[in-house]
Amino acid sequence: MNVAMPENVEGIDQPWTSLNEIANGQTNLRNELVKTLTQKLCSSIELYETQGLKPFLDTWHKYDNFIGQNIKLIMGNREVHGVCRGIDSSGALLLETDSGIEQYVGGEISVRAAD
Incomplete structure (x- = not known):
């Protein structure tokens, strides 16, 4: 806009x-x-x-463009690949990896995970 x-x-x-x-x-x-x-x-x-965050979660999930997408989470020199499953009630990113669903509270998301 x-x-x-x-x-x-x-x-x-x-x-x-x-x-x-x-x-x-x-x-x-x-x-x-x-x-x-x-x-x-x-x-x-x-x-x-x-x-807290609870009243906003439904709206967040409705408009979250990353849910269900393969993403790369970049945290300094470390990268984690997985499928975005939204956020939890504390605002942590929920990332589904081979190890299961993990929570992350920092980092940068890239949707170019397949690169």
């Missing part, structure tokens, strides 16, 4: 949108968007403070 996407977009190889296109001339759309996002973020932070 962009506020004012330039006309030259040939190099972009993924879906995109521009707020100016969506707004149809409404000048306050950007401010309304920031206001709404800020309100939702504050509500989510308050919910997290009182209930």
